Amino acid sequence: MTTGSRAYPGESKWKGLLYLFPAFLIYLLFTFIPIIETFRASFFDWNGFSESRTFIGFGNYIKLFSDPLFLKAISNNLVFILFYSILPILIGLLLSALLSGQPIPGFSFFRTLYFLPQVISMVVVGVVWRWMFNPVSGPINQFLSLVGLDQLRQAWLGSFQYALPAVGSIGTWVQYGFCMVLFLAGIQRIPIEYYEAASLDGANGLKQFVYITVPGLKSEIGVAMITTMIAALRVFDLIYSTTRGGPGDSTLVTGFLIYRSAILNNRIGYGAAIAMVLTIIILALSFLIRRMMREEQGKEA
């Protein structure tokens, strides 16, 4: 009677596909076609609105890899991985371990508080931190003066030395809450008996953290790594609302370079080529991380 493919007798097998149709159409219109169009545009010399465009093959791609601005932007993106991905994961692990132990009064309040930066629009974050870093009226320099550390006052966002770490640390501030909430949820899944057994055997908090919590959170760490790393590579709004790539090109990132080339300088083709390279880098990195996670899980099994 039952044939497997028909779970609910009497219903058309097209029905399921029909349900998928609206979402698929939206995906097609607003994601898939634009990607294909971007890919196509990357082979042309085109200003974005003229009727005529010139096919130049791989011309844009060849120019790209000898463009010092593009190479600088990519290397800045790699630095951003440290601030957007690695630091938030470490801080998130630490905080979730601290928050998950015993019941703490006001636990949910703190959890919400730490997660808050993730909820705020990135442009708002940028504006707020631009004010925080303001050399004259910003709280950071004012605090330094207050505690007598006047010599540490900086023109943070305008300094060749400090602008990149300053903008990067905003990223850390935004991302760590996300990592923390992810890890807190993951910790609930780790059987409490592990911890009980460990403490009976005399393992202290640090050892429990290293040998139980971290390995138990492996899949959550993988998810956090992929999402935060993608965020680090495609960062745009934060740079747009704080330094616009300056001073010089010390905070220039790939996302901002795409905007500058394609929108401001009317070089759609060149911008599209940068976008394609960035997409490929993001896909490759995501694939690599997932591969690593799967191998790790394979070993455990």
Place this chain on the structure above:
Amino acid sequence: MKKFRLSIIFVLSFALILSACTTPAVETPPEETSEETTLVVWDQFYRDEESKVIETLNAEFETAHPGVKIERETKVLADLQMTVKLALGETDGPDVAQVNQGRSDMGALVEGGLLLPLDDYIATYSWGNVFSSSVASRNSFTPDGKTFGQGSLFGVSPTAEVVGVFYNKGIFQDNGWSVPTTFEDFETLLAEIKDAGITPISFGSLDGWNAIHEFSAIQHLLVSLDYINNLTYGVNNATFDTPENQQAAQILSDWAKAGYFSEGYAGIGYDDSNNLFKSGQGAMTITGSWFAPELMTGTDQEFGFFLLPGFSGKATMAIGGVGVPFAIRKTTEHADLAAEYLNWMISPRAAELWAQAGMVPAMSLPEDSKIETDNLFGETLLAWDTINKNNAVGHYIDWATPTFYDTLVSELQKLLGGITTPADFTAAVEVDYSNYLLEKSQ
């Protein structure tokens, strides 16, 4: 029943998608009534004072032209720049739109064949008497969009701008300082102000673009008008790597090293440094006349304006120009009406309204005008008149190449930060400039 529900879901979701796709088209008016003509105008006068000027002019235009309705859309300049390029290519795009000057905006649109040449209307409306040929060349391109400053006229500008020095009259009076008349005096004054423990020049380079004005204001005192014209329009083998430009860069970097700018200027944005100046923290600031209206309200300080004075024995030239011009879409069905509208925007009446709003009009004020000029606005107006009469209106040099703005901002930040020397600076900018000339000649 189930089937019915399913088909409803299907139809609804499909309708939803369709409506999402067609929403933009719905915004255009459904159908024009028999004799009414609608003129669609996009402008970037979004600030309150500016917007009121346009609204008044539009209302008066409608009264003077029965049966004409103006449909106005206002955007911030950056948004306008982004959308107008696509909109002007559509048959239902704006009939009239403000199009920014320079190669990447007006030049690109002319190249794309999207703007109407206005040459025929110059005689119709005697525009030759309204603005000088130097002003006209700022809104002109050859029909292929390649050569800037020559060829056909593609836009008319209602407002004018001049970059000079705003100063705090109270601070000057308290310390017995007077407005310097030579550049040498100006530099002596900077040192004196610094010694008095006051910030000589309120300045912040975080946003970047105003650093171009800071550099170029000094540059304009060292070079000739011909040079600035050649550089901007990319003609007569102009180069950027010149002793004069190096000297200007040297002066700017010396000022930074001497501490003449606001503390931590590298981390301060344009608006923030303006606010510092407005609140009395800083004796002077170098920026454009567009800042005047803001300094005339909401402050108890009194401000004045003067042109950055020339080196002794040399004439003063200042960065200046006319504001974002109005242009006409090439495919419009109402070309003559649109031209009439452009003429309306640069009428004596418009000049008066702009002056009332504290903005320097590009046109002369009517003889019998009752605009009060015994104030900061009057001083900016006088400065514009001075350079206009003396044929000393320079240029925003970032128009020179499509990427000049980015290059200048980045290289000036490096120069100010002490990363590069003045010689490195002019050499690095020259790379951008010569690359563009080469690309253009191919």
